[in-house]
Amino acid sequence: MTASGAAGSGVPHLDVDPFDMTFLADPYPAHELLREAGPVVYLDKWNVYGVTRYAEVHAVLNDPATFCSSRGVGLSDFKKETPWRPPSLILEADPPAHTRTRAVLSKVLSPTVMKQVRDRFAAAAEERVDALLEQRSFDAITDLAEAYPLSIFPDALGLKPEGREHLIPYASVVFNAFGPPNELRQQAIERSAPHQAYVAEQCQRENLAPGGFGACIHAQVDEGAITASEAPLLVRSLLSAGLDTTVNGIGAAVYCLARFPDQWQRLREDLTLARGAFEEAVRFESPVQTFFRTTTREVELSGAKIGEGEKVLMFLAAANRDPRRWDEPGRYDITRRTSGHVGFGSGIHMCVGQLVARLEGEVMLTALARRIAKIEITGEPKRRFNNTLRGLDSLPVTITPA
Amino acid sequence: MPAIMFIHADGRPDRVETSGGESAMQAATRHGIDGILAECGGNAMCATCHVYVDESWLTRLPEMADDEDALLDGTAAERRPSSRLSCQIKITPELDGLVLRLPERQV
Numbered sequence A: 001m002t003a004s005g006a007a008g009s010g011v012p013h014l015d016v017d018p019f020d021m022t023f024l025a026d027p028y029p030a031h032e033l034l035r036e037a038g039p040v041v042y043l044d045k046w047n048v049y050g051v052t053r054y055a056e057v058h059a060v061l062n063d064p065a066t067f068c069s070s071r072g073v074g075l076s077d078f079k080k081e082t083p084w085r086p087p088s089l090i091l092e093a094d095p096p097a098h099t100r101t102r103a104v105l106s107k108v109l110s111p112t113v114m115k116q117v118r119d120r121f122a123a124a125a126e127e128r129v130d131a132l133l134e135q136r137s138f139d140a141i142t143d144l145a146e147a148y149p150l151s152i153f154p155d156a157l158g159l160k161p162e163g164r165e166h167l168i169p170y171a172s173v174v175f176n177a178f179g180p181p182n183e184l185r186q187q188a189i190e191r192s193a194p195h196q197a198y199v200a201e202q203c204q205r206e207n208l209a210p211g212g213f214g215a216c217i218h219a220q221v222d223e224g225a226i227t228a229s230e231a232p233l234l235v236r237s238l239l240s241a242g243l244d245t246t247v248n249g250i251g252a253a254v255y256c257l258a259r260f261p262d263q264w265q266r267l268r269e270d271l272t273l274a275r276g277a278f279e280e281a282v283r284f285e286s287p288v289q290t291f292f293r294t295t296t297r298e299v300e301l302s303g304a305k306i307g308e309g310e311k312v313l314m315f316l317a318a319a320n321r322d323p324r325r326w327d328e329p330g331r332y333d334i335t336r337r338t339s340g341h342v343g344f345g346s347g348i349h350m351c352v353g354q355l356v357a358r359l360e361g362e363v364m365l366t367a368l369a370r371r372i373a374k375i376e377i378t379g380e381p382k383r384r385f386n387n388t389l390r391g392l393d394s395l396p397v398t399i400t401p402a
Numbered sequence B: 001m002p003a004i005m006f007i008h009a010d011g012r013p014d015r016v017e018t019s020g021g022e023s024a025m026q027a028a029t030r031h032g033i034d035g036i037l038a039e040c041g042g043n044a045m046c047a048t049c050h051v052y053v054d055e056s057w058l059t060r061l062p063e064m065a066d067d068e069d070a071l072l073d074g075t076a077a078e079r080r081p082s083s084r085l086s087c088q089i090k091i092t093p094e095l096d097g098l099v100l101r102l103p104e105r106q107v
């Protein structure tokens, strides 16, 4: 990896591939190289611009008229290539279309709705800890980070019990597909047909239980907010983005608390820190590492001239550890003031499911810290490779009851 | 620059100097006022920057938008007629001396 100043443009060109295995295994040295190379860089491998500092990532996220989403938030430009699936009506849309669909999902996942599901989510977290205390030694990814969201989210959506094993593989395809045409993406798409068929089926009104998030989205058709053909695609957004993200979010939090026992101790002494401990894990690990935008016009960003129709890769994870914005960014500190981190994005597309994620994280960490004295890592953690998501495949641990 | 006053839930006052064009939430977080969480960073998506506006100031604030109104229904502490989201209150010179009371809890 080398940084060389390109003549004329002033934008440094780098031969870093942010989607190769070495990068994905340990992105931090490359993040630093990119951050220090300049406010805007050019990645020759995929012919895209990149922003890694907090200020520029925040600026791009908050100027959706210039840095649009409707041409895809992955490398593929929907103006030049056919998307691998019908585009999302919210993630891959710009105002005014986005404004309308966003209002629907905001209502379905509002703070008021969170109050209604809170007790149920908390009870399921307690049940999960009951089971873990019986096991003592287990895989913190499969048995905790996956098992917990799987025990509540599909039910909250109103999904049928059959076929749920497609959910995580489907999400994994979606997040791999934002990446470049590398092996991760190609393999994921090749194997996606059965998962896509399952998801398309579950998004239909008749397959969603009354009272769930899915049924609430369809009910918006009756209110005239969306059309009957739009509703299934909005349900699809929750199936794509609502499960694997929280699996990696909870996995990140448990991995942090197991690695930094002083922080675990602080949490045990003050359970009100649980929500902050989860939020800090989202900053520290950034389960969603990157998203792209496409320029709608020529624009100058921190002195760099970018033409129309260019892809800009935003490194959320690098912004979340930019020393220009954060004190001791490489430290996991559950009492940190995390407000402003971009782990959930920022601006009009900022995660519409953030309240669901925080609720799951808070109640799960509270239940763990109340009843477990110690979490010890007992084997080599294994990484799960994905073009967009950062998380583990397995984390063997042993717990000591409180 | 205008200054605003936060009154903590226990009655303790905290005077905060604001800087140009920022919101009451931004002023609070910059000064480490821990009664404001602001989990969404000011995007009007979380309702954890809830404040009660002092009665005498209520009518002097710009009207709230529909999304703020909807979010306020989900605040952790009770919603009152004086409830606002501090990230949606932009501090202008006319708001010098604004008094905002912090609720018992934000989540």
Ligand code: HEM
Pocket: A069, A073, A090, A091, A092, A102, A105, A109, A237, A238, A241, A242, A243, A245, A246, A248, A249, A250, A282, A286, A287, A288, A291, A316, A342, A343, A344, A345, A346, A348, A349, A350, A351, A352, A353, A354, A356, A357
């Ligand atoms: C820790 C967990 C999560 C993380 C880190 C995360 C991260 C993100 C990020 C970074 C974005 C911004 C995308 C962009 O700017 O292009 C986003 C958007 C979105 N998220 Fe999440 N998310 C999480 C959980 C969830 C959950 C639980 C749901 C659903 C219940 C969800 C649904 C969505 C949707 C539908 C969007 C698109 C919003 C829009 O374009 O307006 N996410 N998320």
Ligand code: FES
Pocket: B025, B037, B038, B039, B040, B041, B042, B043, B044, B045, B046, B047, B048, B049, B085, B086, B087, B088
């Ligand atoms: S900071 Fe989230 S609503 Fe104000």
